[in-house]
Amino acid sequence: MNLELLTTLRQQNPIVFNVANFVTVQDVANGLNALGASPIMSAEVAEAESLVTIAGAVCLNLGTLTTRQIAQMQTVGRIANQQATPIVFDPVAVGAVPYRLQVAQDLLADFQVTVIRGNAGEIAALAGVDWQAKGIDAGTGGGDLIAIAKACAQKYHCVVVLSGPTDVITDGIRVTQVHNGTELFQLHVGSGDLLSSLVAAFAAIESTDSYTAAGVAAVVLAGTGELVADQLTAERPGTFAVGLIDKLHLVTEKELAQIAKYDE
Numbered sequence: 001m002n003l004e005l006l007t008t009l010r011q012q013n014p015i016v017f018n019v020a021n022f023v024t025v026q027d028v029a030n031g032l033n034a035l036g037a038s039p040i041m042s043a044e045v046a047e048a049e050s051l052v053t054i055a056g057a058v059c060l061n062l063g064t065l066t067t068r069q070i071a072q073m074q075t076v077g078r079i080a081n082q083q084a085t086p087i088v089f090d091p092v093a094v095g096a097v098p099y100r101l102q103v104a105q106d107l108l109a110d111f112q113v114t115v116i117r118g119n120a121g122e123i124a125a126l127a128g129v130d131w132q133a134k135g136i137d138a139g140t141g142g143g144d145l146i147a148i149a150k151a152c153a154q155k156y157h158c159v160v161v162l163s164g165p166t167d168v169i170t171d172g173i174r175v176t177q178v179h180n181g182t183e184l185f186q187l188h189v190g191s192g193d194l195l196s197s198l199v200a201a202f203a204a205i206e207s208t209d210s211y212t213a214a215g216v217a218a219v220v221l222a223g224t225g226e227l228v229a230d231q232l233t234a235e236r237p238g239t240f241a242v243g244l245i246d247k248l249h250l251v252t253e254k255e256l257a258q259i260a261k262y263d264e
């Protein structure tokens with residue numbers, strides 16, 4: 001696990017272009033900014049080419065999609081492929097809403113994504129595995145999460161981050177599991193959206209491969225959340241969210257190395 005990428009990220013301050021959802025857009029922008037990346041959000045297709053050109057990576061979030069936004073994502077995705085810019089894809093609630101699953105499948109057929117980041121319900125739906133997703137949440141299912149993540153990665157020829165109590169990162173062959181985190185993440189809507197954008201930030205670092213970027217992003221977010229939760233005396237989702245932004249700014253490689261729990 002190359003946690004030195006955190007220092008590199010802060011030195012390079014890469015621009016991350018987000019097609020965000022309207023629920024968590026400000027949390028995502030502030031989380032990226034606090035950590036040391038440079039966020040930019042856009043909903044306008046006419047500026048797609050300019051934004052992809054200045055960005056080190058793109059994050060496409062399906063959370064509050066509209067017909068216009070789907071067209072924007074198609075354009076952004078195709079231009080990013082032409083420019084070899086990494087794309088992180090967040091398929092919010094595709095396990096719960098058949099229309100979204102169809103949109104996600106169409107977009108994934110239209111351009112090649114670098115990383116798909118979703119919870120178990122979302123990744124299972126994309127992999128074609130039976131699962132009971134619940135709205136934006138993972139829901140319940142009985143399958144082997146590593147097998148599901150691998151199947152999704154092989155189907156879409158990309159890295160998959162299946163997040164949850166344990167984050168599973170795979171390129172279809174290699175597997176990293178990150179065991180850090182806190183249940184407080186589930187009480188703050190948009191933790192997953194932020195993880196997707198942080199994966200994009202690490203993938204934007206020059207000459208970094210997306211599998212490494214995804215693993216480091218998972219340790220950085222889950223580890224930072226764990227450090228914040230350890231300081232709280234009760235379950236306080238609001239305080240946690242504020243503390244998470246502060247700690248993303250302050251956290252060091254050394255602190256994370258001391259608590260990082262992963263298998264690779």
Ligand SMILES: Nc1ncnc2c1ncn2[C@@H]1O[C@H](COP(=O)(O)OP(=O)(O)OP(=O)(O)O)[C@@H](O)[C@H]1O
Pocket residue numbers: 118119120136137138163164165166167180181182183185186188189190191192193194195218221222
């Ligand atoms: N029960 C848990 N224990 C520890 N960490 C967790 C737990 N659930 C989620 N996390 C962490 O929360 C972060 C977000 O993952 P999660 O799977 O909750 O995304 P999500 O369902 O897409 O969230 P959202 O839809 O709110 O954006 C990850 O860093 C993950 O490690």
Ligand SMILES: Cc1ncsc1CCO
Pocket residue numbers: 021023024063064092136189190193
């Ligand atoms: C609550 C919610 N609804 C659509 S997107 C979103 C934020 C989590 O992705």
Ligand SMILES: [Mg+2]
Pocket residue numbers: 092093118119136192193
């Ligand atoms: Mg989500």
